Amino acid sequence: MEDNKVTVTIAGKSFKLSGYDPEYLNKVADYINQKHDECTSKESFRMLSFDLQSIFLQLNIADDYFNAIKEIEQLKEEIEKKNNEIYDIKHELVTQQMKHGLK
């Protein structure tokens, strides 16, 4: 029987990982490979030592993550405002219904 390991290739290196959905893992690998390609297209990146290249890539991915976190905070604020708006309109609706004896 096959085990649940999925083979992915990142930065030209293939390795097996278990515990991931293959489709998801390939999506993440594609994203990382795109980052690798973007970085290695720059001479300033290629001149770095391997470990600095690696840390720079981690920073680059973490930067995307923190931008996403910022967007999450903004969306949560927007939801909070919409909740307040819904509360206010519902309050107005109920006030009118009471005023005119509506049910």
Next chain:
Amino acid sequence: MEDNKVTVTIAGKSFKLSGYDPEYLNKVADYINQKHDECTSKESFRMLSFDLQSIFLQLNIADDYFNAIKEIEQLKEEIEKKNNEIYDIKHELVTQQMKHGLK
């Protein structure tokens, strides 16, 4: 005069980066260092070669990023539902106002 380079230490290696807000860069560096510490506490990680450790860390950070992207999509769906709810209640309110000659 000082340039705008900020020194950060990631995985025990210090290096200088420019073009980032120092507070933000330190926050990102802290996050990556925390990831490093979590990974290196596992023997299975320490047994990997340096380049595989590096790619595993990139995958780990990218996994956080994709989870954040998923949360963004869910929050956007929630906002869409709230917009529809607001539209419906406003419609009901206007209908009542017209019915009772309110302005």
